[in-house]
Amino acid sequence: MNQKTITAAKVAPRPQPRTNATRIRAARRTSPTSAASPIQLTVHNHPLARRHYRVATAAIEAFVDLVEHCVRVLIPGALIYARPRMGKTHAIDYLALHLARHRGDILVLRMSCEHHRSDYEGPFFSALLGAAGVRDPQPRTIAEKRFALMRRLSEQLQMRSGHIVVLLCDEAQRLSKHALEWLRDVHDQLACHGVRLITFLVGQPQLMEHKAQYQLAGDEQIVARFMIEQLHFRGITDAVEAATCLASYDLSRYPEDTGGTFTAFFYPDAYTAGLRLEQSAAALWNGFVNAHTVAQLAGPVEIPMDYFTRAVESMLLNGPQWDSSGLVLEPAHWERAVRESGYVAAQQTVRL
Incomplete structure (x- = not known):
């Protein structure tokens, strides 16, 4: 056409x-x-020659507005989807820097969701620990990893005098139902200590298919926790x-x-x-x-x-x-x- x-x-x-x-x-x-x-x-x-910079687009500004809205009214999760190469990772970079500049009290975590042929709780929590800045050596058992994650987040929030954690999950279409359930456990555990976890699932259009499947299956706890708001992230x-x-x-x-x-x-x-x-x-x-x-x-x-x-x-x-x-x-x-x-x-x- x-x-x-x-x-x-x-x-x-x-x-x-x-x-x-x-x-x-x-x-x-x-x-x-x-x-x-x-x-x-x-x-x-x-x-610019090293491609080590970030610039604004209308889509990125819409993403920033969505995050600021969710943080302001404490909406626990949102879904952002786009076709490949539209600049989603670029937008996450921009957003992390924006929050660091304007909301220093918020702890921002970035997790790149990896593809696994099978679901294992250990690697999932290792990825979360890595996003929180905990490198090798990491705890061995799942219980120890959960405890280490809670302790790390608590320490980081105390340094900021804050109570909000923003988790940016890139390539989130790779997250399984089990992973979202584990993430829901983290959300609940933090809430018990007065900490609000706000998760942004950023990925490809399959995310919308996953949302529809969860709705049809009656998995309201996942949709209501991580997929309340949604944004179609576009190119120019x-x-x-x-x-x-x-x-x-x-x-x-x-x-x-x-x-x-x-x-x-x-x-x-x-x-x-x-x-x-x-x-x-x-x-x-x-x-x-x-x-x-x-x-x-x-x-x-x-x-x-x-x-x-x-x-x-x-x-x-x-x-x-x-x-x-x-x-x-x-x-x-x-x-x-x-x-x-x-x-x-x-x-x-x-x-x-």
Whole structure:
């Protein structure tokens, strides 16, 4: 199905809350290099070149809003689902940093759910202990692991003077019913000590199938505990959302607060003359739309975050050779960036 391109006029006005500079700076991942470091910042060791940074999208902001809502009213769990490569792990990184900056009293745990051919309580609690920061050697028996987990969480919360634990489970579609039951036990044990565990199951669309199966089977204790709220996490779906993401590169600084913005670092002369990536939102979006149409890809255009950021990174990394005070980023520049992102090849592979 052919997609209509969007002209530059449709990009503005952009909703201001989506690109709040404070939130973008707070949630961007930083690397060990700092303003006081003797290491000179170059194109090759910049966080963007190493893909060691985080930027905001409309979907990420919706995720942040959901988490803040659940924390505010103490909803015990929510389900966030999306197709692969839409940026779920990226969003978890962003969210963990956001909470660390704005809610230091909350203990945030991140657990990557591993695939196991059989359910064993020991490995599950070992993963939880690892998420809580308990490394080798770990307790041997399940009872000892449960006790060590409770003690660790209690110690960490006392340091924060808090009573809320946020657990972010990545690839949560791998969690079995038994694992959710074990997690429910942890929730109940913490509640007995006045601690609230809020779990976010982040994974692929199979999570919705699991929820439906639990509902049909009458497993209300699982649905009501971990799947009350739900969010369909999406990629970039229009030029306005593209502008939100591009504005992050215009606003985020490295080193944080003292360094130049990402755009200014790679295009210093053009940036001084007024160049901003946000102004190219329509051109970049249309580049993806055209590539989608020419390749005859099925379905509506929804750009996974991985390929969107690769296109932006391609554009920025060309800064040293293209930068000038009179530079204008033309559609041809962005079409090249879209090609270099690998979007078409990836979609052709997964949709065959």
